[in-house]
Amino acid sequence: DIQMTQSPSSLSASVGDRVTITCQASQDIRRDLNWFQQRPGKAPKLLIYDVSNLETGVPSRFSGSGSGTDFTFTISSLQPEDIGTYYCQPYDDIEVTFGGGTKVEIK
Amino acid sequence: QVQLVQSGAEVKKPGASVKVSCKASGYTFNTYYVHWVRQAPGQGLEWMGVISPSGDSTINAKKFQGRVTMTRDKSTSAVYMELSSLRSEDTAVYYCAPIPYPWGQGTLVTVSS
Numbered sequence: 514d515i516q517m518t519q520s521p522s523s524l525s526a527s528v529g530d531r532v533t534i535t536c537q538a539s540q541d542i543r544r545d546l547n548w549f550q551q552r553p554g555k556a557p558k559l560l561i562y563d564v565s566n567l568e569t570g571v572p573s574r575f576s577g578s579g580s581g582t583d584f585t586f587t588i589s590s591l592q593p594e595d596i597g598t599y600y601c602q603p604y605d606d607i608e609v610t611f612g613g614g615t616k617v618e619i620k
Numbered sequence: 621q622v623q624l625v626q627s628g629a630e631v632k633k634p635g636a637s638v639k640v641s642c643k644a645s646g647y648t649f650n651t652y653y654v655h656w657v658r659q660a661p662g663q664g665l666e667w668m669g670v671i672s673p674s675g676d677s678t679i680n681a682k683k684f685q686g687r688v689t690m691t692r693d694k695s696t697s698a699v700y701m702e703l704s705s706l707r708s709e710d711t712a713v714y715y716c717a718p719i720p721y722p723w724g725q726g727t728l729v730t731v732s733s
Contacts, residue, residue: 547719547720549665556715556723556724556725556726557665557715557717557723558722558723559719559720559722568720598664600665602719607653607670607679608667608670608679608681609655609670609719610667612664613664
């Protein structure tokens with residue numbers, strides 16, 4: 514099973530700040546990685562698929578990079594509506610797992 | 621328009637079973653793998669298992685083997701997840717998730733005596 518180490522577990526930043534979240538996989542997952550956003554009280558929503566591809570309608574301030582075992586998710590300019598928890602999600606064929614999540618708050 | 625609707629909240633006693641439904645409209649739901657993911661209060665996302673498009677094949681996370689049954693009714697574009705031998709630690713919101721497509725709204729299952 515793929516294990517994913519996501520950090521930090523939480524962060525607080527000001528509006529306009531650049532925010533970075535990392536995920537490290539226990540094995541090479543090539544580029545098989547998605548990023549989800551979960552706003553409070555809502556279902557998770559796919560933001561980025563296959564490491565760096567923005568889902569339709571997702572603002573360009575969100576981006577992703579990486580390959581192999583090390584991945585990065587970035588919000589270039591944090592907005593108030595970005596508060597919530599972000600999860601990386603590697604996938605190994607059919608089975609999926611999730612990173613532990615990063616809770617993003619506004620300072 | 622894609623829409624995935626899950627059944628309503630449930631309250632169950634320890635040892636009971638719960639069956640959660642997830643019905644789709646607006647797209648070819650019957651061609652997708654559908655995962656079940658749960659989230660305990662204040663916790664992260666936990667993958668439970670997945671059912672194939674045909675419904676003939678399921679894979680469960682080791683933690684839930686023997687307790688979870690996933691089924692599919694292609695005639696109504698619905699999938700179901702039944703969890704048995706409930707305990708308090710199963711209190712969570714349960715999501716159907718045809719990853720990478722939009723998820724259901726979630727179903728709160730509360731296990732309490």
